Amino acid sequence: MDETVLRILSIEDNPADARILQKNLSPIDRFSNFAIVEAACLQDALHALSHAAFDAILLDLGLPDSQGLETVRQIYERAPKIPILVMTGLDDEDLAMEALRQGAQDYLVKGEIRRPWLVRAIHYAIERQQIVEQLQKLNAELARSNRELEQFAYIASHDLQQPLMSIGAFAQLIAMKLDRHLDPKIERYLAQIGQAVTRMQQLIRDLLAYSRIGIGDRPTDLTDCNRCFQEALANLRSTIAESGAVVTTDDLPSVRADPAQWVQLFTNLIGNAIKYRRPEELPRIHVSVRQQWHEWCFCVRDNGIGIESEYFDRIFQIFQRLHSEREYPGTGIGLAICQKIVESYGGRIWVESTVGEGSSFFFTVPRNQ
Template sequence: MSLPKLPSPDMLLATWNVLLDALPAAVALLDGGGRPVVINAEWKRMVVGDHPWPLTERYPSLAEKSGLWNAATAAQVEAGLADVLAGRRDMFQEEVEVAVDIFGSRWQRVQILPVDRGSFDGAVAMHIDITQQHRLSDDLLEQKVNLEDINRELQRFVYVASHDLQEPLRTVASFVQLLARRYKGRLDPDADEIIDFAVNGAKRMSALIQDLLSYSRLTGAHYHVAEVDLGHVVLDVLRGLDTLVAETKSNIVVHPLPTVLADPIRLASLLQNLISNAIKYRHPDRRAQIEIFAVNDGDMLTITVADNGIGIDPAYHDKVFEMFERLFPHDGRDGTGIGLTIAQRIVESYGGRIWVESTEGHGSTFLFSLPAGMISAWSRPTPVLPSGDSP
């Protein structure tokens, strides 16, 4: 039985070159002196260009002479090559700036890895063109800076416009309210209705301007950090809503809440928006029951404000957090559609998120999460606060 004929060294080398040329990276086999002994087509195109063969110099200086990179980069790669060949490191990898084209700087990722010393004393060097990634990254960074500039200008515009609108609106509102006091009932019913529309319109516009100012301040300002007892914040919010709670006979239960490191004014605004909404959107056929509690799962602290109100269709769970969005704009309830947008911005400024779980007609549960690392302590039980009459 005859043995199969072994391929000749020339055939093996030709096969090896075909495989190397098929690679999308520039690849070279370097000897122990750092000189290229085998290269593929991409290496010739990207690294050495038209430099004559054989390549008798160490590859970093060779690439410098071919115009690929400058002396500083050559020295950086030379140091990495020396370390790899001497066994002081397992790999050298660096993203380097190379020759400039008509579009600007080009970039390559350079990798040098040792070859098994049992078979060959040397290393493999690879170059990968990453110019597009760098240019895309630079473009995205420039766009980000531009968007930040535009955002700051928009914030300033909203603040200035809202602030400057307040004074003329106060004047209009004062004169309309004066008309209502002096002439209501003394003119015909149509005039009384027109005056009522004007007074209510001025009030809504004033509330909208105040909310816009709050949002613009929230977007652009740095916040103060202190130890904030959430139980005390909730009680302060409920004292401010005492008249509304009493008029609606709402029953509010506050469970033990933690002390957190945060801005007390922001947290008060957040909780006031959620609690006042729970009262405002109560069900007409039942007394409002609102429960506030917290759960810490080790990673996130979740605060819940649950009610038994009119509920929200799941199709609108995300929509309620959009600016100026009111699901029931003509139901007679006061509001500007900015409150939940402000709440969302506050929560996200702490790295948390806010969401709602609800079905129409069966109440709503608003939850917001904060990093558990914000917890300073856990308060003693907060008293139940049924500001309305007992059931």
């Protein structure tokens, strides 16, 4: 703290205890420059709070016109942004602990108060209150950011999709109108318009999914990962059939996670393993899991084309692609979505790979306590 005078409201009805506080807070150095305002009852304290600003409050729980937690409640309601340090007798510690739960920052035991402890406790309480206010501000900014993301999601799903649908529809109308008189070059152009519209719609859907991750309440129910795995296979049914992929799994645990996000996680990772397969070999993908310390570590292993180590970090960045759209279609958001899902649950995701042999994507999630 600097040399600024800290204004302290001392709410104490015992004159002897009030004098001890005054003595302990008398100025000695630049770290203990206090201005004390005394109040001997709750009403005097509330009056003082209405007419002056304070940096901290020293509160005795036993006042002539208020006792115990009711005192804390009324002071906290009047001045929620001023740190409260409760003064308690030796036999009132349980009450003091409850006062902390009601909004007090700290408590001090009368008879054991020493100047260094008191000065330090006041400074710490003020600093903690400043941290609390910063966290509240950050939470408010986060809530505002989430509202903006929700607004973006609305725009993406309506205002951006509608023009694309119109472009696609008009391209189809032109093709129908010209019918057999359609020039092959024009037909190719219209087909390219349709393909571009389809890619843009998928890109918007992926951006929408990416923006929504982490918005809303954290899940409290357990999710069966075996069921999520089966739903992911159902999503990939045609891709698996076309490629002849063999996808197997260990018995998977239940985790505290959003089931839709976990289905998407498995779908993206298994879908990528099938997409980046070696042409001369049937794709084989296995999902395994192991328990380590306080978390589950999942692994999606394949026998595909592999990834060079210099790209291990880059592939998780949004819109980052190692191959052209013609070689491997996609939007370049899939692994970024996987990373955002995993990290939203306090986990991490990484890859280990050998070119020409395959890749193993690992991700962790905290175990359920």
